[in-house]
Amino acid sequence: MATAKRKPLIAGNWKLNNNHLEAIALVQKMAFALNDADYDAADIAVLPPFTAIRSVQTLVEGDKLRITYGAQDISQHEKGAYTGEVSGPMLAKLNCTYALAGHSERREYHHEDDAVVNAKVKAAFASGITPILCLGEGLEVRKAGRHVEHTLAQLEGALKGVTEEQVRTLVVAYEPVWAIGTGEVATPEDAQEVCAALRKRIGELYSPEAAQQTRILYGGSVKSGNVAAIMAQADVDGALVGGASLDADEFVKLIRAAVQG
Ligand SMILES: O=C[C@H](O)COP(=O)(O)O
Secondary structure: OOOOOOOOEEEEEOOOOOOHHHHHHHHHHHHHHOOHHHHHHOEEEEEOOHHHHHHHHHHHHHOOOOOEEEEOOOOOOOOOOOOOOOOHHHHHHOOOOEEEEOOHHHHHHOOOOHHHHHHHHHHHHHOOOEEEEEEOOOHHHHHOOOHHHHHHHHHHHHOOOOOHHHHHHOEEEEOOHHHOOOOOOOOHHHHHHHHHHHHHHHHHHOOHHHHHHOEEEEEOOOOOOOHHHHHOOOOOOEEEEOHHHOOHHHHHHHHHHHHOO
């Protein structure tokens, strides 16, 4: 089967870093370094904390930057008595392109299970936001050799009720939990094994054509020095980057290394 061309996506998840002033400084520095060839080669996104999204929006729209942005989480609810939550319509009003759903840190520290993640994925689509669905196994599961079945079960749980049309635009991020923020990177072959299995299962659940369109990212200690080998894998379409996205010079270097090839 001919492989459709998927534009790489390099997304920087800032996690709990950068107030709105620091966010402006970081995006300005990125914008100063990036050029049209970079934007043509990859979609480039930042995922600031909620409090900085408005500042990033103002900068991006005011200067017509080709950097896209999104949120690190999205409520499964649209409105009502849900203290602390931020809804899809609120994020859409800020012109967010993406929202993470099911990041392992949300699953671990906020006890989000597959049903909640599924509701968040659907909430994002309902507001015209592209969910970046995060999946991945912990160390115990990896050691037991059950990483593929574990990640596929998370995928199936998160996609209940998601249509084929939606899944074509979905972004999936495979992030082995043991490789997040630890300096421990999965080998390119480890990343490919799971990303290929995810694409195959999307093909079985929907259609091979849809599976060829879904972008699948790898995340977990991705840096400018290791991204090229990961991106060289057939089923890896980009990276979800934590720590290395907090430094503009390193992030731009990483983006360029990711698309050279
Ligand atoms: O969302 C990003 C991932 O959790 C990876 O974080 P990291 O690049 O700091 O390991």
